[in-house]
Amino acid sequence: MTERTAEPAAGAPIRLLIADDHPIVRDGLSTMFASAPGFQVLGEAADGAAAVRLAQELRPDVILLDLRMPGMDGLTAITELARLGVTARVLVLTTYDTDAHVLPAIEAGATGYLLKDSPREDLLRGARAAAKGESVLSPSVAARLMNRVRTPAPQLLSQRELEILELVAAGNTNRETATRLFITEATVKSHLLNIYAKLGVNDRAAAVTEAFNRRLLVPRASEQS
Numbered sequence: 001m002t003e004r005t006a007e008p009a010a011g012a013p014i015r016l017l018i019a020d021d022h023p024i025v026r027d028g029l030s031t032m033f034a035s036a037p038g039f040q041v042l043g044e045a046a047d048g049a050a051a052v053r054l055a056q057e058l059r060p061d062v063i064l065l066d067l068r069m070p071g072m073d074g075l076t077a078i079t080e081l082a083r084l085g086v087t088a089r090v091l092v093l094t095t096y097d098t099d100a101h102v103l104p105a106i107e108a109g110a111t112g113y114l115l116k117d118s119p120r121e122d123l124l125r126g127a128r129a130a131a132k133g134e135s136v137l138s139p140s141v142a143a144r145l146m147n148r149v150r151t152p153a154p155q156l157l158s159q160r161e162l163e164i165l166e167l168v169a170a171g172n173t174n175r176e177t178a179t180r181l182f183i184t185e186a187t188v189k190s191h192l193l194n195i196y197a198k199l200g201v202n203d204r205a206a207a208v209t210e211a212f213n214r215r216l217l218v219p220r221a222s223e224q225s
Helices: 023-035 048-058 074-084 099-108 120-131 139-150 159-169 174-181 185-199 204-213
Strands: 014-019 039-045 062-065 089-094 112-115
Touching (some): 074 089, 089 120, 159 174, 174 185, 185 204
Parallel strands (some): 014 062
């Protein structure tokens, strides 16, 4: 994790960078925070790459960051900000509260995760808390994380789907995979389509990447060395 700087000095405004690909959302957030006491909006970004660049230039205290943006998405931006040593706190502000969005964002280094339909006071309070380094979660996200801790997650992929994905990850073609598992190539393709749907991806490479991200697949020792 990147070491964070101290919170803004007492009396100093919390400096914000707002990153969202929808101009109306950016304008609304900018207007709301600029009119609230104790905040200063330094700039706006329409995608993750611009957010990373402006964060380096403007050095905000908090970045309000959407996840779904063209080009570099929010999750990639969070990872890149951490890699570059940017000390701004990242407060994810999005419409998605599924495990597939929440957990990767938090693991990548986001300080908080709020939904765009949160009440105005919750957004202001969340930004203030994030500036202090406090974790901020919307009620639905907090409940989802608690349920995940209390209840073992169901197996997303079947054993056969995992076997196929492991072979694909090892570089096998559909035909080679079918031969190894003694099934038809059409069956492999059918399983792959099911895998894509379950993981929310569109191709083999993305499926393998997502499976590693979710720890459904584990790199072999030779790959980790």
